[in-house]
Amino acid sequence: MAICALGYLGVRSDRLDDWADFAGKLLGMQKIDRGSKALAFRMDDQMQRLLVSDEDGDTLAFMGWEVERQDDLQRYAARLDKAGVPVHLGTKELCDRRFVESLVWFEDPMGNRVELFHKPMIASDPFVPGRPIDGFMTGPLGMGHAVLHVKNIEIMMPFYRDLLDFRVSDYGLKPYGLYFFHVNDRHHSFAMVGSGQAGFHHFMVEFQNLDDVGQGYDLAQQEDGRVAYTLGRHTNDYMTSYYANSPSAFFVENGWGGRIIDPPSWEPHETHDGPSFWGHERLYLSEEGGRKRLRDMRLEAAANGRRAPPVAECPWLYNQLAKQGK
Template sequence: MTSVTELAYIGIEASDLDAWERFGVDLMGMQKSERSDGVLALRMDDKAHRWIIVGGDADDLAFTGFACANDADLDDIVAGLRAAGTEVSEGAADLAAARRVDRLFVTTDPVGNRVELIVGLADADTPFRSETLLSHFVTGDGGAGHEFLMERADRQEILDWYGILGFKITDFIKEQVAPGVYADAVFTHCNGRHHSVAWADMPFPKRLHHFMIEVGDINDVGLAYDRCMDAKQPFEMTLGMHPNDEMFSFYVRTPSGFNIEYGWGGLIIDEATWEIKHLDKLDSWGHRAPQVVADLLQP
């Protein structure tokens, strides 16, 4: 079956690009690619960009770019979406140039999120260089990372739609987080990364709960944790580990109000042998809310 190969880039509409530049470069360890005309582009590797932040009031997810291996695969996926009744339009040349891709189609998923299907994300003119990382961001075959989105539509409709893109279910987690309140999530993959897109039915005001970026050295997680703490950047969750993707990570609030999961050691799955799991805990340990930790530390 034809499939997208990776989550290639993410777009954010943000009200404070200066804050995003400080956050992305100084705290997260990314490299600035571009800053002009109300656009901030950030690099995580040798690609031209992985984050595109555009000026605006939404402070939320603006678009997600999924890459295809070649033109034929892109055309097959577009045809599949159209056959299923989804409107898909080809991006104009100026949009493709802005995204630094060879070809681009634009559509909308069942929740209303803008999806860009692309071929040929360009390499940057210079090698990636971070001023803060000891190691590197883990991208490559796994793409830029994963996004954790709010469901806000029929789950099966969402899964069927993303199935046309080639996404397959990895596992499910449903945990009671308060009396009568559940976090109910499904995780999907399009390559060896445990999940590139996850969906959850849980209270959260944004379209995007978090985007995960992964580093190649566990020490980079600790150093980023300290940088965020020293900068008094609000935390969503402290250090911890998930039982499904085995990611050691923390969650920090972005200038737009959703979160970055900053992690190390994520599971790579083997599609040929993977079996879907149903779990009842979001965390193996840790990932506590900062106020809970503060209360526990009181004498």
């Protein structure tokens, strides 16, 4: 029994035109019209990875997590039901809208809708990106990762770790609680920010080519206020990325070169160097609101010689060595 990938995300927003430009022209996804009230986007051969519905809220509507086998849905449903979590069977209409064979859905302790599904539908026509890119790192790694704001990590942790089998990759306690979880070889497919807030912090898409990130960064800088974090590199998953302000009240991380791990041998651990080796200046924050504190952590990490292992400079080679256990 296993949840194996982040399969899709849903967003509520009444700014469909803005999302069409953002997800298509900046992120490079393929736009698929779903009538006047919704837009869908492809990232690969799957029929749908992102769905934006014309609804009030401007935030996360649902997360779709793929399971390995059909009977995993019943097993998770039984486990959640035993823990007192109401579980709902997805109707045929809902499965058709999600382009999956079957699903169940429920809410986490903070009211975020979670859908577990089996067997996504594969498109018959090839993926056509919204701008010239080499493509996204998806396949067995899933669509990317999703990160939630949480008011109380002590309540959310056992839900995702113990009931849903998300495995801790690492965690940091300064400048605030950050917990990262893996469900496949991607360093993390899910994370929680202990900000004391509720809602969606960001989702990440990983490009196959660093130049696709850089060219997107150039495009984002042509729009006032589009860049939320400058180009930088994370300390735990070695991702080189920038963050864009989406048309809704959350960010989208545009990354390349993410760390591949070996889940059976991986040991969760605490990190102490802050979120980034360099860059990722939080343009949306004031100096007093945390921007200086995070910058000082990066400067301290640099002064202490912290950096990613040299082999991570070549993600392909890093992935090959990781598979061989080297």
